[in-house]
Amino acid sequence: MSEISGINQVLAEMRRLSAVAEGSVPQATDGAQPSGVDFSSLLKQSIDQVNDTQKAAGKLSTAFSAGDPNVDVAEVMVALQKAGVAFQAMTEVRNRLVSAYQDIMSMPV
Numbered sequence: 001m002s003e004i005s006g007i008n009q010v011l012a013e014m015r016r017l018s019a020v021a022e023g024s025v026p027q028a029t030d031g032a033q034p035s036g037v038d039f040s041s042l043l044k045q046s047i048d049q050v051n052d053t054q055k056a057a058g059k060l061s062t063a064f065s066a067g068d069p070n071v072d073v074a075e076v077m078v079a080l081q082k083a084g085v086a087f088q089a090m091t092e093v094r095n096r097l098v099s100a101y102q103d104i105m106s107m108p109v
Contacts, residue, residue: 010053010082014089017046046093050086057083 020037057079064071 010086013049017042047090050083050090053079053086054083 020042057076060071060076060079064073064076
């Protein structure tokens, strides 16, 4: 059951980051100024999360290979899949950033 909640948390985080990137995050309606989102810190935080996910999957895989009785094969497989999906998502974001940069650089001034 904890694997499902972990997957749901990753999906919720991906949806939240997507909404922030698209600019569709609801604005504050009570007159309070919304806090600015620094793109570089958001990108660094996302990369750190992917890195942490991959490290955790690697540790679980190593523990399972070493014969740790507390590590289940299903837990290892779910962790490896989460790490793979996170890495693919990060790669896609990088590809789109490079594409956007190239489009901007090819615009006439």
